[in-house]
Amino acid sequence: xxxxxxEDDREAAGWLVKGLKEAGHVADHAADGEEGLQMARDGDYDxxxxxxxxxxxxxxxxxxxxxEEGDTTPALFLSALGDVExxxxxxxxxxxxxxxxxxxxxxxxxxxxxxGRRKTAEPVRTRLKVGDLEMxxxxxxxxxxxxxxxxxxxxxxxxxxxxxxxxxxxxxxxxLENVWDYHFDPQTxxxxxxxxxxxxxxxxxxxxxxxxxxxxxxxxxRAG
Amino acid sequence: MPRAPWTLRLLRTSTxxxxxxxxVVFALSVGAVLGYVYWQTLKLLxxxxxxxxxxxxxxxxxxxxxxxxxxxxxxxxxxxRLDTGGLYLLTxxxxxxxxxxxxxxxxxxxxxxxxxxxxxxxxTPGGLIKHRARAYYTRLKGGYHLIIGRDIQxxxxxxRIIRNTLIWALGLTGxxxxxxxxxxxxxxxxxxxxxxxxxxxxxxxKLARRVPVDGSGDELDRLSQALNDMLDQIERLxxxxxxxxxxxxxDLRTPLNRLRSQAEDALRSGNPEExxxxxxxxxxxxxxxxxxFNALLFIARAEAGQAARGFGEVDAAAVARDVAExxxxxxxxxxxxxxxxxPDKATLAADRQLLAQALVNxxxxxxxxxxxxxxxxxIEMAVEADEHEVRLIVADRGPGIPPDQSEHVKDRFVRLDxxxxxPGSGLGLSLVASIASLHKGELxxxxxxPGLRAILKLPRMRA
Numbered sequence: 041x042x043x044x045x046x047e048d049d050r051e052a053a054g055w056l057v058k059g060l061k062e063a064g065h066v067a068d069h070a071a072d073g074e075e076g077l078q079m080a081r082d083g084d085y086d087x088x089x090x091x092x093x094x095x096x097x098x099x100x101x102x103x104x105x106x107x108e109e110g111d112t113t114p115a116l117f118l119s120a121l122g123d124v125e126x127x128x129x130x131x132x133x134x135x136x137x138x139x140x141x142x143x144x145x146x147x148x149x150x151x152x153x154x155x156g157r158r159k160t161a162e163p164v165r166t167r168l169k170v171g172d173l174e175m176x177x178x179x180x181x182x183x184x185x186x187x188x189x190x191x192x193x194x195x196x197x198x199x200x201x202x203x204x205x206x207x208x209x210x211x212x213x214x215x216l217e218n219v220w221d222y223h224f225d226p227q228t229x230x231x232x233x234x235x236x237x238x239x240x241x242x243x244x245x246x247x248x249x250x251x252x253x254x255x256x257x258x259x260x261x262r263a264g
Numbered sequence: 265m266p267r268a269p270w271t272l273r274l275l276r277t278s279t280x281x282x283x284x285x286x287x288v289v290f291a292l293s294v295g296a297v298l299g300y301v302y303w304q305t306l307k308l309l310x311x312x313x314x315x316x317x318x319x320x321x322x323x324x325x326x327x328x329x330x331x332x333x334x335x336x337x338x339x340x341x342x343x344x345r346l347d348t349g350g351l352y353l354l355t356x357x358x359x360x361x362x363x364x365x366x367x368x369x370x371x372x373x374x375x376x377x378x379x380x381x382x383x384x385x386x387x388t389p390g391g392l393i394k395h396r397a398r399a400y401y402t403r404l405k406g407g408y409h410l411i412i413g414r415d416i417q418x419x420x421x422x423x424r425i426i427r428n429t430l431i432w433a434l435g436l437t438g439x440x441x442x443x444x445x446x447x448x449x450x451x452x453x454x455x456x457x458x459x460x461x462x463x464x465x466x467x468x469x470k471l472a473r474r475v476p477v478d479g480s481g482d483e484l485d486r487l488s489q490a491l492n493d494m495l496d497q498i499e500r501l502x503x504x505x506x507x508x509x510x511x512x513x514x515d516l517r518t519p520l521n522r523l524r525s526q527a528e529d530a531l532r533s534g535n536p537e538e539x540x541x542x543x544x545x546x547x548x549x550x551x552x553x554x555x556x557f558n559a560l561l562f563i564a565r566a567e568a569g570q571a572a573r574g575f576g577e578v579d580a581a582a583v584a585r586d587v588a589e590x591x592x593x594x595x596x597x598x599x600x601x602x603x604x605x606x607p608d609k610a611t612l613a614a615d616r617q618l619l620a621q622a623l624v625n626x627x628x629x630x631x632x633x634x635x636x637x638x639x640x641x642x643i644e645m646a647v648e649a650d651e652h653e654v655r656l657i658v659a660d661r662g663p664g665i666p667p668d669q670s671e672h673v674k675d676r677f678v679r680l681d682x683x684x685x686x687p688g689s690g691l692g693l694s695l696v697a698s699i700a701s702l703h704k705g706e707l708x709x710x711x712x713x714p715g716l717r718a719i720l721k722l723p724r725m726r727a
Binding site: 140142144194220222223224225226228230233234237256 | 544547551554555558586589590591593594597617620621624628631632
């Protein structure tokens, strides 16, 4: 993936570029809003990572300007302003995701990769399939190896999100935000309990587990 | 600004102005009353004199009709001899005295019958002195002049005495009023100056100073008491702030020290596996510290009322059901009991994220601390709503919180576990309390007999 980091903190940007390269991506860096806007216009990027507070032009303006010009490249806002209101502002300006500083690199990577996938607009699907696990979105039914699995509504939503993001890491925060719509950090890892329940329903009694824990990052659903 | 001289400041006090206004009103009314009394008294005395004279004139006129001039002369002669204070004079048409105790006709114009006033001489041991007289003048048939009157010198003197008394009374009232006003103002000014002086010295840094209270309970005393209460409150808050700052320093130093020792320890060992484990642990600890910072920032912002934007209509019952669903598995995993009692709907103007966060914190507390020893948690959650407020309740069966601590635990970094061995930042309840105050509500911590009953009371404001 080709990424543009618009961030005035050079040290932080350096770590980001290095980490993304190690994860197999190509990342460019712009050190202020104006430069970032110019580079975003000229280059062909898959995802933009934009800091909100920057000299010359702030992140909100950069993304708003791009959107007004018809550029729909997914953008992830980074900000020290973590409250709900700031997040809503970011999304309103045309951002696609929002991550409060400080963040774990794994969190950022998972979100950026999620945004990159979204760019290749996926057709409306009525069935999801990961290995021998199948989900019928119309009938709201789940089965593994032809065997029906009964799920609670929230478990269904959780599994749907994991299946849509099959093969990539989803973090606990991403699950909290997308499955529960909570944008705060519960001090206890409640998500782990829900995952382990889901695991009990979809993996128990099968030889190959599908739901994997990725240490220091989150979870991943993948076949084999 | 240079201070005005003492007397000028005295005259400028509101008490003195009040006293002056009161004095003017009082003096005017006293003057009016005394004036009326004076006027009425004089009128009454004059009328009495005139009545007597009129009766005598009547009598003599009858005498004249019966016995003519000689009869009148006899009556006048006999009456003049009696010392009744009456004045009599009968003269011939040309003014020659025929009888009476007046020497001659007065010098006033005598043209037609009527009341006259004049001066006449009175023989005293000290010589001839002038007295005032009031009399009735008439002309008998035959041209005789008749004057019957009374010496009203005493009457006039009496009037003068009353007038003087009145003026003196008014003068004294004025003097006493001004003096009293000054005295009152001085007392008032002295007490105000005492308050001002105290405020000045507090501003100069002597924060323990208090305004003197004399215990009289008057308005100045009440003001002083209110000022002192305010100063006490400010001092308490400042003490709280100092406590928070030192708690922050302490609570952040401990994990930072651990983090440092751990890194140092890993550095000493040459084992790459240990390095890796230590680095992972370091990140974990740093994350915890950052969480603490975020929570502190959140509370600070909430206390400043900055996060209150964007409230909308929220169904607290639905929020409670969501949070219950999120937490139920955790409690069940520990073989605990959990129940939720909520109406179908309980809407209020709120922020859904903040309400959920508050409930998550309360549940988290209940799971962590709300149990006796190793017993499984027993948690009840409830939503109650009436027309005024919505109550979100989380109750456990744990050790509870002593009543005298129930306010204190809401402060930042306060943990009842003095050893601080159990997990937690000591910010959970502070966070909930600040969310409550953002919604103009409050967090109540009550005894669940046994256990803790945390009640988030939120008024049903308009969205």
